[in-house]
Amino acid sequence: MEQATDQRERADRFRSLFGDESTFRAWYDAALPRIFGYLFERCGAVRTVAEELTQETFIEAVRVRDRFDGRSDEMTWLVAIARHKLADHYRRLAREERRHLRLIAGRGDETTEDPWRSVEAQHEVLEALARLPAMQRAVLILHYMDDLPVAEIGRELGKSEGAIESLMSRGREGFRQFLQTSEVDDG
Numbered sequence: 001m002e003q004a005t006d007q008r009e010r011a012d013r014f015r016s017l018f019g020d021e022s023t024f025r026a027w028y029d030a031a032l033p034r035i036f037g038y039l040f041e042r043c044g045a046v047r048t049v050a051e052e053l054t055q056e057t058f059i060e061a062v063r064v065r066d067r068f069d070g071r072s073d074e075m076t077w078l079v080a081i082a083r084h085k086l087a088d089h090y091r092r093l094a095r096e097e098r099r100h101l102r103l104i105a106g107r108g109d110e111t112t113e114d115p116w117r118s119v120e121a122q123h124e125v126l127e128a129l130a131r132l133p134a135m136q137r138a139v140l141i142l143h144y145m146d147d148l149p150v151a152e153i154g155r156e157l158g159k160s161e162g163a164i165e166s167l168m169s170r171g172r173e174g175f176r177q178f179l180q181t182s183e184v185d186d187g
Helices: 002-019 021-042 047-063 073-097 122-130 136-147 148-158 161-186
Strands: none
Touching: 002 021, 021 073, 021 136, 047 073, 073 136, 073 148, 073 161, 122 136, 122 161, 136 148, 136 161, 148 161
């Protein structure tokens, strides 16, 4: 009973943000860098894409604010919206790529070093990710950066677990090839 009351109070507090412009502005100013940072890292560090997805995230949050039920923290809820916008972005890219011929092979493998977190390799990782087809890139990002299991990635992207496994396998192979090519070019 106490938990339900806490959830209701959290939901009411969140909805009240939208009733006062200065309160909303303070919340928005605090949330904006977190959402932008989350998206920027996951869209290949392409500022314009991150800005667009950030804007779409906040528009959607305002549009569906009455659906916030207080079960989670408002930032967690906002990040979930951002994740959906990111998945939509990659689905759009994949459709565009299919229209412009075939998908390009991707990248991503677990090695002894963790290229996803290594500061030295960040530029090469982002370049290699950018060269991947949209769906391979999305699967690798959602799995390795967001730690989502295959089943959840499948639900997010509207694909079967088998399709996600296949995309992940091809993505890792292509990612590995792109990194090796980058190392040879730099070497």
